[in-house]
Amino acid sequence: MLPVVGGIVVIWTIFQILNPTFLSSTNLVNLSFDMVPVGVLALGIVCVLLAGQIDLSVGSVSGVSAAITAVVMVKNEQPMWLAVLAAVAAGCLIGWLYGQVLNRFGVPSFVVTLGGLLAFLGVQLWLLRGQNAINLPYDSTLVKFAQLWFVPHWMAYALAVVAAGGFLATGWVRARTRRRAGLSSSSPQWLVMQSLLLLAGLLLVVYYLNRTRGVAWMFVFFVALVLVTHYVLSRTKFGRSIYAVGGNAEASRRAGINVRRVYTSAFVLCSGLAAVGGILAASRLAAANQSTGTGDVNLNAIAAAVIGGTSLFGGRGSAIAALLGVLVIQSISSGLTLLNLDSSYRFMITGAVLLIAVGLDSFARRSRQAHGRG
Template identity: 55%
Template sequence: MTGSTHPRTGAPGPVGGLSGLRSLLTQRMRSGQLGTLPIVGALIVIWLVFQLLNPHFLSSDNLVNLTLQSAATGVIALGIVLVLLVGQIDLSVGSVSGLAAAVVAIGSVQLGWPTLLAVVVALGVGAVVGVLYGALTTRLGLPSFVLTLAGLLVFAGLQLRVLGPTGSVNLPFRSTLVRLSQQGFLAPAASSAIVAAVVLGYAAMLMVERARRRRAELPVASPVDLGVRIGALALVLGSSVAYLNTNRGVGVTFALFVSLVAVVDLLLRRTRWGRAVRAVGGNVESARRAGIPVRRTFVSVFVACSTLAALGGVLSVGRLAAANQATGGGDANLTAIAAAVIGGTSLFGGRGSAWSALLGVLVIQSISSGLTLLNLDTAVRYVITGLVLALAIAIDTLMRRAREV
């Protein structure tokens, strides 16, 4: 994409208005780099279809429930996004989340630990699992697919051992974790303040990026384009939060999930670690020759993935007020992986975004919620989710081929 040049310096000027946006969109379609646009479009279509089939689907009450149900799985999916970015996979995130849930339940109920201590120990278990995966992958060259598949069985067994002969532990409803997960909502003023802070931060980031590109004599977006982006973000966030506030509001757990997504996105795009993750995912050998610490990057990604899986288990046990043998089972495991892929993260490594976890889990939970409102059983949900996943993989493969042409 080319822009006009500065009249004095000859530096590229703003790429202007609607013609610039059309040119950018056309270029991205030809190169297979549409980003999250297809997923956003699919999510809108899903919402419209279910709203036509059941007018309660887009009610504030149902959307609040949908966001609460998305938090735990979304946090686990965020970790999957990270390992996929380096071209690896973790099939044990469900078992790790189940083990973490068991640790929290047993520690806080039977051993009398403070809730915070139980949560910290559970997250520590996840971090240790990540270190183990990273070490075995980088030192011994074990394939992550087989290694984490073995881990799935090992940690599922440990979960059963920790839960004991009863196989189930209930948390009291007065527990801080349960009250926070089930009844914790941001005050309307707090949620509005967060939206304002996010929009201002995004605007500042765009301005800094524009100034940096201008100094480097690269094409820059016009002020109109920047205004459209900032206005669109403000409109989407502001209207969404205002609509949820007509009911119970924004859940604390969902706000935590979105905050983690924003932090990981910032780390991936603005830090040396993030650039290393993308470089390793693009080509391991080239990254190694460029002086990037490949082993350290692999270990850090596995640690982040397993720790986020453990956090997902903590949020799950808080929402359900119980940990049992089914916690973190095959459904949670496959749903988290599917969410990352459906959200736009490539199975081939090097391409994806932290926001893929948010978009992907919203797609899956929207399908689940919509089918529940239509009184359709779990079998239909599995079939539709599988078809959506297959479509996402097909699109990913086609876009990869388009970039290689």
């Protein structure tokens, strides 16, 4: 992840030199809002890539979920919780269908999800029935959550302390477990130093964002989602199975892992998170329209996962990749917008960054194979 962090520092430095408002508290708050919908989609892509598969339809699935939310809430006048539940359930069902087609008929995930991209775009247009957009009520909880709700200043500082404390406790338990197993582990002094550095960084971020509007609840939700997914992938049997299948599906099958179930679960996770991302995107705009989830949403989600460090070859990466990758992409988009440059430059720069990331990943993979490590 260090090259990605270094890339973020370089990108921020360049844009700050070109436009001094880039690193202003106001712009960073806007950045924290805008990165969440695509970031949630990228988090789902990470789960599928780790299993050695791909999903090209997350944008269309997010668009369908946004349309379902708007239709149930506005046109059918149902409660918000029912609309959200219906949208997420539809996303999970789509992922389950992908898994069944892949497992039962052997159709490559590339083809299955490419068909889903087109099919569910049609479903989205059918749900909207010729309407350009369905506006969500501005006084609804969804819109307030995505536009107006911020963590109280004192609570933001408290969350920073809790996060640093949780990092220290987790590291301490892991180090003790490794020492009991006779493995090398981090020293207590190093763990404390890491925790203090993390605490100082988080407190600085909270202080800087609190200079204007503060820390958005939607951003806190995204970070919490990343941490939960990271825990599931790195600390549970299910997560280890995903890594194993992505690394070598046949060896995993012979080791007793239900490969088909892992594939289905990965697609359900991906499509379910895509549905959540679509709901957040519609809430951010206070509307679900025919362009929700279209355009470059698919490519941005995949690019964010890959740029963040998740391998296209499967079996390597982490949930943190979604956070870092989408930060890179949204930083480029925000910086070019402040410079009044059109989207053509954003496409070219994002494409170049993606190509570099995939190239480095391919080079690292060949290097590991040459040295017998992978």
